[in-house]
Amino acid sequence: MQRNQHDRIIFNGHDLSRLVYCKVHRPIMADVSATFESVPGRHGEVFKSAFRAGYDLPVEVWLRSEDRRRVSDVRHKLASALWSDEPAPLYLPDDPTRYLMAIVTGATDLDEITDDCPTTIVTFHIGDPDFYGQKRRVEVSAGNVFINVGGNRPAHLHVTARPEAGKPWRITNVDTGEFVAVTGQLAQSSVIRIDMEQERATVNSQTAPVSIDSDYFEINGRCHLNITGGTAVLEWRERWL
Numbered sequence: 001m002q003r004n005q006h007d008r009i010i011f012n013g014h015d016l017s018r019l020v021y022c023k024v025h026r027p028i029m030a031d032v033s034a035t036f037e038s039v040p041g042r043h044g045e046v047f048k049s050a051f052r053a054g055y056d057l058p059v060e061v062w063l064r065s066e067d068r069r070r071v072s073d074v075r076h077k078l079a080s081a082l083w084s085d086e087p088a089p090l091y092l093p094d095d096p097t098r099y100l101m102a103i104v105t106g107a108t109d110l111d112e113i114t115d116d117c118p119t120t121i122v123t124f125h126i127g128d129p130d131f132y133g134q135k136r137r138v139e140v141s142a143g144n145v146f147i148n149v150g151g152n153r154p155a156h157l158h159v160t161a162r163p164e165a166g167k168p169w170r171i172t173n174v175d176t177g178e179f180v181a182v183t184g185q186l187a188q189s190s191v192i193r194i195d196m197e198q199e200r201a202t203v204n205s206q207t208a209p210v211s212i213d214s215d216y217f218e219i220n221g222r223c224h225l226n227i228t229g230g231t232a233v234l235e236w237r238e239r240w241l
Contacts, residue, residue: 009059011102011124012088014081019074020061024092029241030055030129054127057090057102062119082108082122089132090124098131098240100124133238140232144174145225151238154218156197161232163190171232174224178217183209 008017009024016022030052036045063074082104090102102124130153138147142164149155163169165188172179182192182201193202199216201208219225219236 010091023060052129057124098133131240135237138234153239154220155236158235159194161192162230164229170228172226173217178215180214181211
């Protein structure tokens, strides 16, 4: 049977296209769940919230092998490439510069990919509906800093800073007023690391206290930050709908 050949699909660092042809069936975006509530004495409903849910992404696959004697070998290699005990990056053919965090779920029927049954559906579950794009890195000094975050969704910032000795250290999102202030004694040799996604700060790899009014924040669009003292490396990855 003649089939259209599709471009590469890469999961967890494995190029599945070396083993199979793939046809992806996916929505434009994740399912949206919106909630409303009725208000006594009023017509209609009042909007409360909306969020994008996780979803299943089916991928139709068929083996590249035309030699019946190699089918078993290819099947085992494919199983090894698909197995992961946690979500991993999935690059799709039509969007090779951005990836989803996915994990194979449900039945795969890999043992049914034979000459008599040449195709099967592999289902990836997408728990995080955002795509992740280019990783960005900026080296900055103390004072005001302007960065272009990229993407069209807020991103999580990772900070590695070397503060001035004996002085407190803080990073502030000037646009929103949110900040993280590291408390405790700091030396010139101290290395501060802040993970805004995990809401965690360390000094020299040890958990560090932050001020009670600190608020781990996201960055978005053209972002105005302020850093007190020393130097810092700011890193983040673009996020896309």
